[in-house]
Amino acid sequence: MRNDGMTLLEVMVSITVLTMVMAMLFLVSTSLSSASASQDARTYTQDQARNAMQVIAKELRQAQSSSINWAALPGPAITYRIATDIDGNGTAVDSGGFLEVTPVRTLGRDTTDANGDGRTTTQAVVNDGARVRVLTNDLLQTEDTNNNGTLDGGEDSNANRVLDRGIWFQASGTGIQVLIQTQRRPGVRSAFVNTTLRETVIPRN
Ligand SMILES: [Ca+2]
Ligand SMILES: [Ca+2]
Ligand SMILES: [Ca+2]
Ligand SMILES: [Ca+2]
Numbered sequence: 081m082r083n084d085g086m087t088l089l090e091v092m093v094s095i096t097v098l099t100m101v102m103a104m105l106f107l108v109s110t111s112l113s114s115a116s117a118s119q120d121a122r123t124y125t126q127d128q129a130r131n132a133m134q135v136i137a138k139e140l141r142q143a144q145s146s147s148i149n150w151a152a153l154p155g156p157a158i159t160y161r162i163a164t165d166i167d168g169n170g171t172a173v174d175s176g177g178f179l180e181v182t183p184v185r186t187l188g189r190d191t192t193d194a195n196g197d198g199r200t201t202t203q204a205v206v207n208d209g210a211r212v213r214v215l216t217n218d219l220l221q222t223e224d225t226n227n228n229g230t231l232d233g234g235e236d237s238n239a240n241r242v243l244d245r246g247i248w249f250q251a252s253g254t255g256i257q258v259l260i261q262t263q264r265r266p267g268v269r270s271a272f273v274n275t276t277l278r279e280t281v282i283p284r285n
Pocket of ligand 4: 236237238
């Protein structure tokens with residue numbers, strides 16, 4: 081007589097096969113979701129860097145060149161004044177022919193937490209003395225921990241053999257080369273995803 085049930089061996093083989101299939105499905109779905117998390121983080125850091133660079137470029141293009149703290153460059157912050165129409169005659173020049181400018185603005189990390197939100201070295205801001213405008217909250221921390229301008233042992237935290245600084249300004253001809261680097265972790269145990277942007281801006285005034 082034919083036995084329609086399964087033998088113990090068949091049951092065990094079925095369970096093993098089923099377990100393997102489920103493990104594979106789990107691995108595939110985990111790796112798909114981690115790939116999409118890291119793509120999201122990349123898109124996010126790119127947006128952050130682009131938005132910050134857009135504001136910085138606009139600020140520095142309007143800057144009065146002679147008001148820039150050239151002597152302090154290259155460095156992590158820049159100070160400048162912007163041409164503006166103070167007397168309301170329609171141009172940024174007064175009746176005596178002189179350029180009208182704003183008070184000094186500082187652009188860089190919010191190391192002293194000028195806006196009081198608790199974010200400091202990962203936040204880039206423009207401070208015009210009256211208002212602190214946030215450019216990004218995801219600035220890459222400087223790797224130059226001993227502040228000597230070169231990459232030393234133990235400083236290359238993202239292992240790319242480059243000294244990454246997060247935000248950096250240096251003179252380039254009559255302009256300023258701006259570096260912006262943003263970062264984000266796709267997950268709590270993941271490595272940081274970074275975006276680096278460089279742009280040279282020439283002050284018009
Ligand atoms: Ca004017
Ligand atoms: Ca802050
Ligand atoms: Ca160093
Ligand atoms: Ca590095």
